[in-house]
Amino acid sequence: MSSYQKEQTDALSMVHQYLASVFPDEKRELEFLAADYLLFRKDIDIFLSGYFGEICTQNCYQKSISACCSREGIITFFADVVINVLVSQKNEIEVLLKVLQRPNNGYKCIYLGENGCLWRVKPIVCEMFLCEPAKKKVFIEKPLALDKWDEFNKRKKMFTWPDRPVLFDILEKYFIDAGYSSPLMYMHNSPGLLRVKRGQEAGTYS
Template sequence: MLQKNRLSDYNRGQLETLRMVRRHLDTLPQAQRRVLQEKIAEYLAFRSDLDAFLQEHFSSVCTFTCYTSHRSACCSREGIITFFADVVINGLQSTEADLDTLQQVLQGSQDEDQCVYLSANGCRWRVRPIVCAMFLCDRAVKTIFENRSPLQSRWEELCRRRLLFTWPDRPVLFDELESFFIDLGCNSPLMYLHNSPGLLRVKQKSRIG
């Protein structure tokens, strides 16, 4: 396994964003922190339904092929997409010790063959990034959904629910959380809903429509 000590651009962006979010969450008045917790409550309910679905229907396949070896296809590379809102939501749901650990691994030596957040016990995030949480490999999809269309319909419903929080063709939580921190003077390469040309076009089109 190749190890490197130099901070990659990817990890630098992650580290700076994590530090920024922590700094602001630590100094926010309690009332504003409560407002943020209320804002994310519906999303957390969605994540709980998602976890229950995956646990019920995918754990048999995924435990055998991935979890026992502590890696899945999405964890086996550096550079998984994390949204700014993922960092905020995880920050709100984590302890200081959890966040210290994330900071330490981002600053430590890196294994090029796997995600920086992967530990021997799995992912170090309390609320994993949404892209990871909804990643299903082709093998699992084929094994679980084949000839089981009601199950596939339930998965598609979860995919639709995800968009209600993340896809900015209407006001969505992920955009709102970026705006909240932008108003505090923050800027991050993970603010895709404010910086990605594709997502900006989605916003633009929905305004025109």
């Protein structure tokens, strides 16, 4: 198992076990925290399937290119894991844990299954990735779509960019306060993001 797979396995098992053990009220509190983000993700899904569904199906899935899933180790934030576990069934998490046990000999993401991504709510980095040929085709033909995409990028920051209190930071802190730690807690261990947070504290970004 690679170090990437071990980090992913540890984070996934930790969150899965923790959420399976908490009182329903505590889980509901986390679901409440994530509710706006899930609406945001639903809006993006509608946008992507409307504007990019056809081109992605032709270029990637039918031709088996899947360029957006061709990295061996995609960046996942700890909050990505928490949100996905919150909305997944136990058997879906077990599938993820199982694939993480296998050696990844190909050049594809370990989470890429026969019918696409195995995550129910895939990591935000994946959701917001559009390959250049797809962007060129859609945004040149439909400039309004580009405006919408820019809007989505701004909305994404409201959840993920810690120049203000954001969901991705809050979820990490929630688990840190419960005594857990993970290398995927980038909001608490990435020098760049910590600098952004220090700017928030100093009022630079207000």
